[in-house]
Amino acid sequence: MEGNRERGMMESADMSLRESIKAYDSFRAEYDDLARRAETYLNDPTISEGAKATLRTSLNAALACGDLFVGFGLPSTLSATVLKGVSKADKILKWMRVPLREKKEGDTSKLQVLDLTPDVKLRTSLGFQLLEICSAGFLPMRSLEGLMQMKHDIPRVWRAYKRIREIAAAKATISPEVQNAIDVFSSNEITV
Amino acid sequence: MNPRDALKVLIEAVDLEPEQRKALIAGLPEMDDAAVMELGAELAKYRTNQAHVAQRAVSAIDELMAAEQA
Numbered sequence: 001m002e003g004n005r006e007r008g009m010m011e012s013a014d015m016s017l018r019e020s021i022k023a024y025d026s027f028r029a030e031y032d033d034l035a036r037r038a039e040t041y042l043n044d045p046t047i048s049e050g051a052k053a054t055l056r057t058s059l060n061a062a063l064a065c066g067d068l069f070v071g072f073g074l075p076s077t078l079s080a081t082v083l084k085g086v087s088k089a090d091k092i093l094k095w096m097r098v099p100l101r102e103k104k105e106g107d108t109s110k111l112q113v114l115d116l117t118p119d120v121k122l123r124t125s126l127g128f129q130l131l132e133i134c135s136a137g138f139l140p141m142r143s144l145e146g147l148m149q150m151k152h153d154i155p156r157v158w159r160a161y162k163r164i165r166e167i168a169a170a171k172a173t174i175s176p177e178v179q180n181a182i183d184v185f186s187s188n189e190i191t192v
Numbered sequence: 193m194n195p196r197d198a199l200k201v202l203i204e205a206v207d208l209e210p211e212q213r214k215a216l217i218a219g220l221p222e223m224d225d226a227a228v229m230e231l232g233a234e235l236a237k238y239r240t241n242q243a244h245v246a247q248r249a250v251s252a253i254d255e256l257m258a259a260e261q262a
Binding site: 161162164171184 | 195197215233236239242244246247249256260
C-alpha cells in the first residue's frame with residue numbers, strides 16, 4: 001500500500017518534470033532558431049523597411065556596377081523601367097478597383113517589390129531610359145537612378161540599425177528582480 | 193526569494209508565447225522541487241546568454257555607427 005503510494009508520487013513527480021522539460025524544449029526549439037529570431041525582428045516595421053532598403057541597395061549597387069559595361073546597361077535599365085511600370089500600373093489598377101471609402105493611405109501593391117527605385121518617379125526613370133537609348137547605352141543612367149534611390153534607402157537602413165539597437169539594449173538590461181531570480185539558480189553551473 | 197517565486201519571475205522575463213507562459217505558470221504549483229530547479233537553471237542560463245548576445249549586438253552597432261560618423 002505504502003509502496004504503491006510512493007510509486008504514484010514518483011510517477012507524478014516524473015511526469016511533472018517531463019512536462020516542464022517538454023514545455024521548455026518547445027520554447028528553446030522556437031527561440032534558438034536564428035531564422036525565427038530574425039523573423040521576430042522583421043515584424044518590426046522600421047526593421048522590415050530597413051531590410052528591404054538593404055536588399056534594394058545591394059541590387060542597385062550590383063546593377064550600377066553592371067551599367068558601367070557597355071551592352072549590359074541598356075538591358076538592365078530597360079528591364080528595371082519595365083518592372084517599375086508594371087508595379088505602378090498594378091498599384092493604379094488596384095487603387096481604381098477599391099471603392100473610395102475603403103481606400104487607405106498605406107495601401108501598396110504586392111508587385112511593388114519589383115520596383116528597385118520606388119522613390120524615383122516613373123517619368124524620371126523614363127527620361128533616363130530615353131537618354132540611355134539616345135546614347136546607345138554609353139551613359140550610365142541606371143547607376144544615376146540607383147544613386148537617387150540610395151539617397152532615400154541609406155537613412156532607412158540606419159533607422160533600422162537604431163531600432164535593432166533599441167531592441168537589443170532592452171534585452172541586454174537585466175532588471176534587479178530578474179537578476180535576483182537568476183542568482184537563486186546560479187549555483188546550478190550557469191555558464192555564459 | 194524562494195525558487196518557485198524566482199522561476200515565476202524568470203518565466204515572465206523570457207520571451208515566451210503567451211500560451212506557453214500561461215501553461216508554465218499554471219503548472220508551477222504542481223512541479224516538484226527538482227523540476228523547479230532544473231527549469232529555473234535553464235531559464236536563468238537562457239536569460240543570461242540572451243543579455244550577453246544582446247550586449248554584443250549593441251556594441252557591434254555602436255562600433256558601426258562610430259565608424260560611419262568618423
